[in-house]
Amino acid sequence: MRFLATADWQLGMAARYLGDDARPRYIQARFDAISRIAEVARERHAQFVVVGGDVFESNQLDRSIIARAFEALRAFDIPVVLVPGNHDPLDASTIYDSALFAARKPEHVVVVRGSSPFEVVPGVEIVGAPWFSKRPAGDLVARAIADLEVPASGAVRIVVGHGAVSTLDPDRDSVATIDVQALRPALARGLAHFVILGDRHGTYEVTPQIWYPGTPEVTDRREIDPGNVLVVDMDEDSGAWSVDKVHVGSWRFLTLRRELNSRAEVTAFGRELDEFSAKDRTAIWLALSGTLSTAAKAELDEVIAGAQDVFARIDHWERHTDLAVIPDDHDFADMSLSGFAQRALDELVERAAAGIVTDEHAGRDSDPAIDPADDGHPMTPEPATSDAQSAQDALSLLYRLAGAHR
Ligand SMILES: [Mn+2]
Secondary structure (H helix, E strand, O other), rough: OEEEEEOOOOEHHHHHHHHOOOOHHHHHHHHHHHHHHHHHHHHOOEEEEEEEEOEEEOOOOOOHHHHHHHHHHHHOOOEEOOOOOOOOOOOOOHHHHHHHHHHHHHOOEEEOOOOOEEEOOOOEEEEOOOOOOHHHOOOHHHHHHOOOOOOOOEEEEEEEEOEOOOOOOOOOOOOOOOOOHHHHHHHHOOOOEEEEOOOOOOOEEEEOOEEOOOOOOOOOOOOOOOOEEEEEEEEOOOOOEEEEEEEOOOEOOOOOOEEEOOHHHHHHHHHHHHOOHHHHEEEEEEEEEEEEEEHHHHHHHHHHHHHOOOOEEEOOOOOHOOOEEEOOOOOOOOOOOOOOHHHHHHHHHHHHHHHHHHHOOOOOOOOOOHHHOOOOOOOOOOOOOOOOHHHHHHHHHHHHHHOOOO
């Protein structure tokens, strides 16, 4: 018996951190990932597919998202079982009850609306633990299996749910946490045989029989091992389970932390960016630190501006940027300024240099790990730039506009 396990498709995700050019391509990539899952299903002769929640990013989406989802789902010729999660719960406004969904849902797509076991293919039962609101009042997986008896038929039973497990959840007291310690003995007794969960977007093995497949296409730069689908096998003779992870994602979200302290290092960094493949599907958050001359900073600005033409996204992650610019004596020597312009330049140099001592780390978090306001979102408002920072920026701009680096 073989099936595919996936979750967290997050169809219709807004991806505000991408530009106007990249965003529609990224939204489409989430549908394309479904098509690749269908290819894997065909190649591996899977009998059905389970999706552990968050199929849709929300219950309020443009109707075209539903239509495109069904278009992608037509590529399957086996049952595809959708179990609503916290993003797409079965509440009063559920997307699964929308007119378009009801009218256009392909025959082989099954929405799980309760926890009664149902036979998905002969000899295999699914027990779903769908979400009915964004705040469940208990462990939905525990509830789903609470009243089960060991299947008399000898059927294989697969539980599909959504949420954080007790062994991973930092918020262990949350009532909705899925209690792994309670689940293990239930599996040992044969109430169910395998558990697929959504919520964690990276592929993760909780126990050999409890897995998060993760999202098939990355949604956040902090995810560990996203972009996969699981091929789950049960050997009929031994009853042994095996899981094969297949990569289907095509986008990468990365954080690059680099310390740059010279023009040579900036040049090398430019080459490093150049060597990236699939730039149009790569989004990079830069966490750069170091001290650069105005000339080196101007080169860095050019390197990044050039990369922005080809990468899906590349920009400073301001909260984790700690670059100081110290004007070098040689930086402005060729500009032959005089009078007011030279005096203005001198003042800028003085103010910029003052900041190196007095404004170091001004308004920045030295330890991002304990910053509760750091949601990793690039839209987070930044502290006001200091006078020294403004002077450094002005010098960089002056340097570039004057073409002194050419
Ligand atoms: Mn999710």
